[in-house]
Amino acid sequence: MKKIVINGGRPLKGEVVVSGAKNSVVALIPAIILSEDVVTLDGVPDISDVASLIDIMEVMGATVKRDGDSLEIDPSGVQSMPMPYGKINSLRASYYFYGSLLGRFGEATVGLPGGCDLGPRPIDLHLKAFEAMGARMTYEGNSMHLTTDGQGVHGAVIYMDTVSVGATINTMLAAVKAKGKTVIENAAREPEIIDVATLLNNMGAHVRGAGTDVITIEGVERLHGTRHQVIPDRIEAGTYIAMAAAVGEGVKITNVLYEHLEGFIAKLEEMGVRMTVSEDSVFVEKQVSLKAINIKTAPYPGFATDLQQPITPLLLKAEGRGLIMDTIYEKRVNHVPELARMGAGITTIGHQISYEGPSDLHGAQVKATDLRAGAALVTAGLMAQGQTEITNVEFILRGYSNIIDKLRNLGASIDLIED
Known part of the structure; x- marks a missing residue:
């Protein structure tokens, strides 16, 4: 059994290169x-x-x-x-x-x-x-x-x-x-x-x-x-952009195709995320204040279902209440009880997610229930005060190339441990 251990509260800074899709x-x-x-x-x-x-x-x-x-x-x-x-x-x-x-x-x-x-x-x-x-x-x-x-x-x-x-x-x-x-x-x-x-x-x-x-x-x-x-991975790019907005103090995400992320970036702009979008990169500044938004997933070019879970921890930093509705996969709510275990003001109403922020997260033992839920828990662990242990990390390793090394290079305290 492998697990990821994160000592949260450390800001990310630097550059990360997105892998192939x-x-x-x-x-x-x-x-x-x-x-x-x-x-x-x-x-x-x-x-x-x-x-x-x-x-x-x-x-x-x-x-x-x-x-x-x-x-x-x-x-x-x-x-x-x-x-x-x-x-x-x-x-x-x-x-x-x-x-x-x-x-x-x-x-x-x-x-x-x-x-x-x-x-x-x-x-x-x-x-x-x-x-x-x-x-x-x-x-x-x-x-x-x-x-x-x-x-x-x-x-x-x-x-x-x-x-x-x-x-x-x-x-x-x-x-x-x-x-x-x-x-x-x-x-x-x-x-x-x-x-x-x-x-x-x-x-x-x-x-x-x-x-x-x-x-x-x-x-x-x-x-x-x-x-x-192989084209750049738009879901990995969106995940790192959301991480940078949540805990970054100036992070550049490169090997990004903006046209593949227009729906996602439009929602970040609606939140008030400060960033500079270039031809093949996105520079995310340190955020000052964010506002809550509603998200509804849809087939491309709409908001991608695969980015619904990775953006959720960032939403927990926003002021106000919001709803998330995944119209593609009804069980893409399994990250919600794990985030609640970390102190998030988040719950499910049927297949909808309701959240209220800002939430102060704390470290906890949590479980990745699928690939993108695992990515959400990594971001939450980076945001939280204290230590977070994530199990079922095989899901995360299925879809995020060299995620441990990439986050360490940005300043995160994160380790992959074999029990």
């Missing part, structure tokens, strides 16, 4: 299965989800070499085989192997996906798309088997009943080598979808419209190798 790279790595040649990814974050994906790729027969933040994958030796359940069950993004294996082999047998418990997260939209493209699904123990009976997938017009990043990307992966044209209507528009489409097009695919609500894919016979730079 976790939500991109967990789709980019499975996408490489579709290539017949070597693909290199630059800007790959050092997170446990990446380590799990590398293990899975190697079990399938890929050759993987890692050098710093570069990852070279030769997928030529990949075979169609059942995926190892333990690794598959450890991360949500394992479902991207459905699309990539269907696209390459016309079949896939993959364990049911795991990841954070955020309430109902069905994959019915993925399966609906695969079935429209000619796949048939059966369950085999803890795995799902998809087959096209040797025919391979074909193009189709697919309407997404709800906006889904995962289903949009998975459909793209299955479609790039399909026979004919695939049209995805009501597609998600997140930057990570554009990133995956860019990789696929650099490999020789014909994907058009990524970033809009209609994506068109003309199937091709083969995809080739390429080199691709």
